[in-house]
Amino acid sequence: MPPLLQATSLVRRFGSVTALAGVSLTVDAGEVVLLLGPNGAGKTTLLRCLSGLARPLRGTVQLGGADVHADPSARAGFGFLSHNALVYEDLTPRENLRFAAALQGLHDAEVRISEALERANLTDRADTLVRGFSRGMLQRLALARATLHQPALLLLDEPFTGLDVTAATVLRERLMAEREAGTAIVCVTHDPAELWEAATRVVILVGGRVVGAIPRPAALEGFRDIYAAALAA
Amino acid sequence: MNALRAAWAIAAKDLRIEWRSRTAILTASLFAILVELIIVFGRDAGTVSYAMLAPSVLWITIALSSLVALNRAFLLEREHGALEGILAAPVNRSALFWGKWFANLVFVLAVVTVAFPLWVLFFNVEPSTGLYGVMGLAVLGAIGFTAVGTVFSAMTVRTRHAELLLPVLMLPFMLPPVFFAAQATMRLLGGRPMEELWGWLRLLALFDVVFLVLATLIFPAVVDE
Numbered sequence: 001m002p003p004l005l006q007a008t009s010l011v012r013r014f015g016s017v018t019a020l021a022g023v024s025l026t027v028d029a030g031e032v033v034l035l036l037g038p039n040g041a042g043k044t045t046l047l048r049c050l051s052g053l054a055r056p057l058r059g060t061v062q063l064g065g066a067d068v069h070a071d072p073s074a075r076a077g078f079g080f081l082s083h084n085a086l087v088y089e090d091l092t093p094r095e096n097l098r099f100a101a102a103l104q105g106l107h108d109a110e111v112r113i114s115e116a117l118e119r120a121n122l123t124d125r126a127d128t129l130v131r132g133f134s135r136g137m138l139q140r141l142a143l144a145r146a147t148l149h150q151p152a153l154l155l156l157d158e159p160f161t162g163l164d165v166t167a168a169t170v171l172r173e174r175l176m177a178e179r180e181a182g183t184a185i186v187c188v189t190h191d192p193a194e195l196w197e198a199a200t201r202v203v204i205l206v207g208g209r210v211v212g213a214i215p216r217p218a219a220l221e222g223f224r225d226i227y228a229a230a231l232a233a
Numbered sequence: 234m235n236a237l238r239a240a241w242a243i244a245a246k247d248l249r250i251e252w253r254s255r256t257a258i259l260t261a262s263l264f265a266i267l268v269e270l271i272i273v274f275g276r277d278a279g280t281v282s283y284a285m286l287a288p289s290v291l292w293i294t295i296a297l298s299s300l301v302a303l304n305r306a307f308l309l310e311r312e313h314g315a316l317e318g319i320l321a322a323p324v325n326r327s328a329l330f331w332g333k334w335f336a337n338l339v340f341v342l343a344v345v346t347v348a349f350p351l352w353v354l355f356f357n358v359e360p361s362t363g364l365y366g367v368m369g370l371a372v373l374g375a376i377g378f379t380a381v382g383t384v385f386s387a388m389t390v391r392t393r394h395a396e397l398l399l400p401v402l403m404l405p406f407m408l409p410p411v412f413f414a415a416q417a418t419m420r421l422l423g424g425r426p427m428e429e430l431w432g433w434l435r436l437l438a439l440f441d442v443v444f445l446v447l448a449t450l451i452f453p454a455v456v457d458e
Contacts, residue, residue: 052321053458054458055458072324072325074323075323076323080318080321082317084314084317085313085314086315087313088312089313090254091246099246100318100322103239103242103322103324104323105235
């Protein structure tokens with residue numbers, strides 16, 4: 001069975017700086033992959049190439065067999081969530097989701113929007129402007145937007161940044177529910193503990209190269225030594 | 234069909250946000266009125282007649298207030314990184330251009346709707362059928378302005394000085410349509426025969442077509458990282 005996501009030999013440069021030096025990555029359906037690495041390792045650049053936001057200098061990204069850069073419809077297969085909420089403050093949550101549904105070309109939008117608002121626990125605020133929402137509410141809305149079209153893959157770029165303990169727990173529970181529903185997840189993070197229990201594989205990036213890709217060890221403590229060794233190598 | 238639907242969704246979203254805040258449209262309209270007033274009071278009444286000034290003033294006003302209006306086109310996409318939400322969606326980049334362009338066109342025409350009657354009033358423009366023609370010219374001119382402005386607005390939005398860069402980049406491209414439109418307006422208001430007008434209209438229409446096509450083609454490269 002072909003992988004859900006297949007990135008092959010991605011190269012990306014910023015001037016003389018090589019952010020990605022031939023990175024390849026495959027993700028199977030239902031997998032949860034943590035992308036770890038120090039600052040400047042190329043994690044976010046890799047995620048932006050995977051999502052079609054950034055175009056690699058060389059290499060390809062295929063989702064379900066379609067090139068995400070050449071074929072815009074391939075991008076319907078994933079949802080993108082970052083530390084930015086990607087929503088408009090002068091629209092209500094319902095209007096933000098309607099806009100996202102229109103971009104995804106969803107036909108049963110209103111039903112999905114009501115369900116998404118309920119899952120995000122935002123039904124009672126569905127028709128008030130997003131301006132003034134707390135960071136936690138924004139991130140719940142962002143996740144509702146990213147999963148509205150029920151993508152096969154979620155691409156997460158440090159989604160826990162700026163969340164307090166309660167909001168982070170709520171987000172983690174929602175992501176676990178997505179995983180239970182069979183959604184694959186690729187998550188860029190500095191702190192593997194954030195999604196450790198859900199992870200199936202850990203990929204370590206250093207200097208734009210993959211220096212380690214291992215199944216998630218049972219204990220996070222044991223992994224910290226592996227991680228330190230990978231960084232030092 | 235999907236691209237058209239997405240373009241319409243983007244335009245409707247922009248117009249809804251603008252309608253809700255009305256900040257930019259009020260600012261641009263006020264700016265247009267101030268430009269007209271400054272020229273009225275700065276005119277040497279003894280040597281320059283209103284009739285001589287009127288065509289140029291109209292187009293200077295439209296060009297400058299368009300700049301104010303176009304500045305906000307992509308700035309609202311910066312809040313919470315909203316532009317990335319559009320770029321990560323299964324939508325052709327050209328649909329983003331067409332949606333933004335249409336919203337900008339409506340926006341600029343709304344500003345023109347405010348500035349136009351005041352221009353007629355301030356510059357003693359005689360009510361005539363030629364005024365309908367001038368209104369049509371305003372639409373024709375705005376189509377080209379907004380095509381160029383939408384591309385440059387997208388280009389500058391990721392820079393730190395977007396508000397400063399946009400006028401510097403855009404004004405050189407506004408010179409030809411302002412010149413064509415002012416010439417056509419002068420002839421329309423002067424009641425000159427249509428043969429004298431056609432050449433300028435064709436040039437203005439050509440500018441619109443060329444820049445709409447060019448903008449559609451280069452826009453994906455502008456918004457891609």
